[in-house]
Amino acid sequence: MKRSFGLRFCYHAFVKTYHSKLIVLRGNSGSGKSSTARAVREASKNKIAVVEQDYLRRIVLKEKEADNGDNIELIEQVTLFALSKGYHVILEGILYFPRYGKMLERLSNVCPNNYFYYFDVSLEETLRRHAYKPNAHEFGEKEMGAWFQKNDLTHFKNEKIILESMPLSEIVDLIISDSGL
Numbered sequence: 001m002k003r004s005f006g007l008r009f010c011y012h013a014f015v016k017t018y019h020s021k022l023i024v025l026r027g028n029s030g031s032g033k034s035s036t037a038r039a040v041r042e043a044s045k046n047k048i049a050v051v052e053q054d055y056l057r058r059i060v061l062k063e064k065e066a067d068n069g070d071n072i073e074l075i076e077q078v079t080l081f082a083l084s085k086g087y088h089v090i091l092e093g094i095l096y097f098p099r100y101g102k103m104l105e106r107l108s109n110v111c112p113n114n115y116f117y118y119f120d121v122s123l124e125e126t127l128r129r130h131a132y133k134p135n136a137h138e139f140g141e142k143e144m145g146a147w148f149q150k151n152d153l154t155h156f157k158n159e160k161i162i163l164e165s166m167p168l169s170e171i172v173d174l175i176i177s178d179s180g181l
Contacts, residue, residue, distance in 0.1 A: 018083040021179050022111040024104065025092040026152070027119025029144050030126035030133070032168065033092040036119075039172045040090060044181040049082035051075060053093020065147075067099055076103045083111055088181060097152050104154060115179050116156050117171075121164040123148050 023040070025033040034052065041048045056078065057063050057071035075091070082089045089111075095104065108114045121129075126148070127141055153159060160178070162171055175181070 016084070016110060018080075018111045019113065020083050020086060020111065021088040021181065022079070022083065022107060022114040023088070023090045023175060023179055023181075024095070024107075024114065024116045025090065025119065026095045026097075026117065026154070027121060027162070028123070028126050028148050028152075029094060029139075030129045031119035031121035031164075032129065032162075032171070033119055035168060036162075036171050036175070037090045037092045039168055040175050040181065043172050043176060044088075046181050047087050048181070049087040049089050051079050051082065051089055051091045053091075053095055057093075065096075065099075069099075072100060072103050075100075076107065079107055080110070088179075094147065094149075096149060097154055101154065104156075108156060113179075114158065115175065116154055116159040117162050117175065118153055118159060119162045119164075120151070125164045 025036055027033055034054075037050045037052070041050055053071070053075060056074050057065070057069065061071050061074065063069050063071050075093075079089050079091055091107070093100075097104070104116075108116075123144070127144060153161075160174075162174075166174075
């Protein structure tokens, strides 16, 4: 039996609105989300928490990707905690919309200062980038090909697409300019 602790009950019992900023970086594995999150935090003088889907799912919970996985609720709880403490939050991960969409909608509703970015990067480019990552030995072309989802957009009105041709410095400038970080 799957148990749920607190968040769903608390969320529905009362809804608080947060004034901090929520930046969501979504896209396929190896598209540049983590590098961008670190670079934005480094470039900003603001108090920013980075919430990494991979870390919470793979490291903290050691959970396989699944519909209704415990990591979805944990990601939401960690994000809400950071927002409640006055942090701006950069949430980054594949965050496949059919699986994570409801959680992303809830977060966008309680944090009206939200900015969504989808990294539109080809499979070939994600494989090239992945080869230079420290965890490149943990999974390869076969897994990344199986995970790859083309155009997994949220269709939220404020979602912007980051093209694979954009250099990191330009992406960071765009996010900081959009969000005011």
